[in-house]
Amino acid sequence: QTVVTQEPSFSVSPGGTVTLTCGLTSGSVYTTYYPAWYQQTPGQAPRTLIYNTNIRSSGVPDRFSGSMLGSKAALTITGAQADDESDYYCGMLFMDDGKWVFGGGTKLTVL
Amino acid sequence: EVQVVESGGGLVQPGGSLRLSCAASGFMFNNYWMTWVRQAPGKGLEWVANIKKDGSEKYYVDSVKGRFTISRDNAKNSLYLEMNSLRAEDTAVYFCARSHYGDNVWGQGTTVTVSS
Numbered sequence: 001q002t003v004v005t006q007e008p009s010f011s012v013s014p015g016g017t018v019t020l021t022c023g024l025t026s027g028s029v030y031t032t033y034y035p036a037w038y039q040q041t042p043g044q045a046p047r048t049l050i051y052n053t054n055i056r057s058s059g060v061p062d063r064f065s066g067s068m069l070g071s072k073a074a075l076t077i078t079g080a081q082a083d084d085e086s087d088y089y090c091g092m093l094f095m096d097d098g099k100w101v102f103g104g105g106t107k108l109t110v111l
Numbered sequence: 112e113v114q115v116v117e118s119g120g121g122l123v124q125p126g127g128s129l130r131l132s133c134a135a136s137g138f139m140f141n142n143y144w145m146t147w148v149r150q151a152p153g154k155g156l157e158w159v160a161n162i163k164k165d166g167s168e169k170y171y172v173d174s175v176k177g178r179f180t181i182s183r184d185n186a187k188n189s190l191y192l193e194m195n196s197l198r199a200e201d202t203a204v205y206f207c208a209r210s211h212y213g214d215n216v217w218g219q220g221t222t223v224t225v226s227s
């Protein structure tokens with residue numbers, strides 16, 4: 001069974017740059033998995049940041065960007081702000097069986 | 112405004128049933144796949160099921176196969192999740208989402224608690 005992996009936690013200084021990654025326990029991430037990134041603060045619904053590897057969802061500021069980094073998908077936050085402190089989830093679509101799988105999430109601290 | 116609003120959550124005993132609904136507005140409902148995602152207390156997101164635009168294809172996470180049924184009524188701009196044989200581990204906030212290759216528009220969620 002494929003498991004999507006993310007760093008459990010990360011910290012960044014205000015104004016700094018951080019890159020979160022999303023991989024697989026077996027094999028590489030491909031753009032055909034349509035990797036997406038979601039932001040969630042406690043008690044709130046998720047918010048879509050990036051979809052289809054590197055397309056920003058409507059209204060998302062350009063300091064959030066998606067890319068491929070080697071065998072993984074990546075989310076980069078440039079100029080981190082205090083309200084970026086959230087949980088970040090990646091998700092991928094495995095079209096062979098029509099299933100989405102989420103990673104376990106990365107808790108980002110801005111301090 | 113594009114919006115999806117869930118309803119139907121509540122407290123149910125183990126083995127019981129519940130039907131969640133999701134009302135969509137502000138977009139052409141029959142142009143989009145729709146998805147249910149859940150989040151157990153203190154845990155991460157878990158994809159539950161999705162359904163094609165015309166309802167002809169449905170997919171489920173293994174843990175709910177045979178117990179949950181996703182459906183939609185395009186005439187009513189509504190998505191449903193019929194949940195049977197509920198277990199304690201189904202306790203979660205259930206989110207409805209409009210899906211487009213991961214570009215999800217999310218609802219605020221409805222809480223399902225399975226407990227005796």
